[in-house]
Amino acid sequence: MPKKMKITAATNNAGKLREIREISDCEVVSLKDAGIVSEPEENGKTLRQNAYIKAKAAYDLLQKSALDEFIIADDSGLFIEVLLGEPGVNSARFAEPGKRRAKVLALLNGIDERDAYFETVICLLDKDCEPKFFTGRLDGKIAYENRGENGFGYDSIFEVNGRTLAEMSESEKNAISHRKKALEKLKLYLEKL
Numbered sequence: 001m002p003k004k005m006k007i008t009a010a011t012n013n014a015g016k017l018r019e020i021r022e023i024s025d026c027e028v029v030s031l032k033d034a035g036i037v038s039e040p041e042e043n044g045k046t047l048r049q050n051a052y053i054k055a056k057a058a059y060d061l062l063q064k065s066a067l068d069e070f071i072i073a074d075d076s077g078l079f080i081e082v083l084l085g086e087p088g089v090n091s092a093r094f095a096e097p098g099k100r101r102a103k104v105l106a107l108l109n110g111i112d113e114r115d116a117y118f119e120t121v122i123c124l125l126d127k128d129c130e131p132k133f134f135t136g137r138l139d140g141k142i143a144y145e146n147r148g149e150n151g152f153g154y155d156s157i158f159e160v161n162g163r164t165l166a167e168m169s170e171s172e173k174n175a176i177s178h179r180k181k182a183l184e185k186l187k188l189y190l191e192k193l
């Protein structure tokens with residue numbers, strides 16, 4: 001891989017940017033760094049479509065300055081088996097902010113079948129707007145109540161081997177996370193270029 005390849009990450013989420021920087025060995029620029037504040041509507045039916053929508057929106061806005069670089073965008077979701085994959089691609093819009101975990105716990109009230117997984121899809125666009133996709137998955141179970149103070153989103157109700165992601169340190173979670181697995185695949189791909 002050429003030294004310090006430049007990637008524009010189509011996100012302003014500080015946690016995601018930190019993970020991408022940690023793992024990729026590239027110069028990672030956020031949308032805000034690139035002067036873009038607008039975010040597209042995530043109206044795809046799949047994580048893959050939404051990742052592409054976000055990457056393409058950044059590509060269209062950056063095109064001239066992005067000629068020598070890559071753009072990446074990711075979309076993630078929590079898929080609960082007994083809810084037929086809900087909230088899935090709608091994880092960020094499943095309920096009002098602050099009420100999403102409570103809604104999941106209420107829907108699973110009295111149900112012991114609690115298998116679930118997180119999935120991330122990363123879309124990489126090259127200078128010709130050619131997409132490549134990388135996925136990562138983390139299997140676990142929905143807990144019976146919120147536990148733990150760390151993390152974000154659904155972390156405090158998602159258990160792996162009896163501990164929720166919010167009970168793990170950031171580095172413990174990042175070592176096993178769906179995003180980490182997708183980023184590892186992206187890294188391998190970039191290393192081969």
Ligand code: IMP
Nearest residue numbers: 074075076077078091092152153154155
């Ligand atoms: P995004 O596409 O990565 O922004 O994530 C969509 C939704 O899934 C948001 O509501 C997040 O809270 C949730 N989510 C994504 N990744 C994680 C995670 O690692 N832990 C907890 N929730 C997550």
